[in-house]
Amino acid sequence: MKIISAVKQKLKKKLVRTIYTAAKPYEIHVGDQPKLAGKTAVVTGGSGAIGRAVCVRLAAEGACVYVGGRREESVMKVVNEIRGLGLQAEPLIVDVTSADSIDAAFDGVFPARGLDVLVCCAGGGARSAMQELAKQSVEVLDSVLTTNLRGTMLCSRKAAQVMTPQKSGRIILISSAVGVQGKANYSEYAAAKAGILGFAKSLALELGAHGVTVNCVTPGFLQRGEYDDLKAESLKKTNCLHTIGELEDAANAVCFLASDEAKFITGQSLGVDGGRTLGLYGD
Ligand SMILES: NC(=O)c1ccc[n+]([C@@H]2O[C@H](COP(=O)([O-])OP(=O)(O)OC[C@H]3O[C@@H](n4cnc5c(N)ncnc54)[C@H](OP(=O)(O)O)[C@@H]3O)[C@@H](O)[C@H]2O)c1
Structure with a gap:
């Protein structure tokens, strides 16, 4: 995927950055006071697709963003893109299925600088290996649960160890509309994402007294690439706004939950799904 980036800065009342994705340009509006300066x-x-949008968004709000992933090349692509916009980013090479890898990655950095915001976005469904449960391999079941649910729990555990003594922090977990409603042939993914919703509520109860909030962003289908008209029309029918969600929609929700504006919100799930989980469609 070729990513072309460009910055337009208008220093009138608001700062506007325009960033071109493979699919289309998008704009991030940053107020006079960046919401995450110094964080x-x-x-x-x-x-990844959503993760990159989140990283750019948080960096645009003034945060120093550690871009996580296993593959250094794709991590550095996002890091360099953000740095190229004059914003702050660092690589964090980590495999969320390994507690040792998480310890090594976090311990290398955060005892010194602290950690204000953790966004757990690593994961996804089995995609081409999706299957009825009876025919699904144990390897796929384990892999999807381990990456999405256990990985989220391990990273949150590590963040809690840093955030509890500092008496502040935001943990934001990416679940899915599939975890809310279920989806045939995606049972392991639905189980992992529903697990994240329960985990977030429990952790919010644990960490509230320490000044740490825990919330979920629950996207419906978001556009990750180009689609033909037929596919686009069928995707539009999956939500009540009859449109296709964009990666920035999830990034905006994460940014809100990371900001001071959300300081009294914890244990909640913010659906970013065009109303997909509200009711029945197509009948
Ligand atoms: N796209 C959607 O429509 C949608 C809808 C609802 C929810 N979601 C959720 O949003 C999140 C991001 O989805 P996406 O569509 O952006 O996926 P994506 O483009 O495939 O990105 C997945 C990201 O996770 C990382 N990752 C995968 N396994 C990992 C591991 N073991 N350790 C560390 N990093 C790992 C990948 O990096 P490496 O491969 O380099 O490790 C990549 O950065 C997922 O949790 C997904 O379930 C997506």
Whole structure:
């Protein structure tokens, strides 16, 4: 995927940055006071589609963003893109299925700088290996649960160890509309994402007294690439706004939950799904 980036800065009343994705340009509006100035944020899965949008968004709000991922090349692509915009980013090479890898990655950085925001975005469904449960391999079941649910728990555990003594922090977990409603042939993914919703509520109860909030962003289908008209029309029918969600829609929700504006919100799930989980469609 070729990513072309460009910055336009209008220093009138607001600062406007225009960033071109493979699919289309998008604009980030940053107020006079960036919402996350001086903050440190980690985004696991920061090299992926949603993760990249989240990283750019948090960096545009003034945070120093650690872009997480296993593959250095894709991590550095996002890091360099953000640095190229004059914003702050660092690589965080980490495999969220390994507690040792998480310890090594976090311990290398955060005892010194602290950690203000953790976004757990690493994961995804089995995609081409999706299957009825009876025919699904144990390897795929384990892999999807381990990456999405256990990986989220391990990273949150590590963040809690840093955030509890500092008496502040934001943990934001990326679940899915599939975890809310279920989806045939995606049972392991639905289980992992529903697990994240329960985990977030429990952790919010644990960490509230320490000044740490825990919330979920729950996207419906978001555009990750180009689609033909037929596919686009069928995707539009999956939500009540009859449109296709964009990666920035999820990034905006994460940014809100990371900001001071959300300081009294914890244990919640913010659906970014065009109303997909509200009711029945197509009948
Ligand atoms: N796209 C959607 O429509 C949608 C809808 C609802 C929810 N979501 C959720 O949003 C999140 C991001 O989705 P996406 O569409 O942006 O996926 P994506 O483009 O495939 O990105 C996945 C990211 O996770 C990282 N990752 C995967 N396994 C990992 C591991 N073991 N350790 C560390 N990093 C790992 C990948 O980096 P490496 O491969 O380099 O490790 C990559 O950065 C996922 O949790 C997904 O379930 C997506």
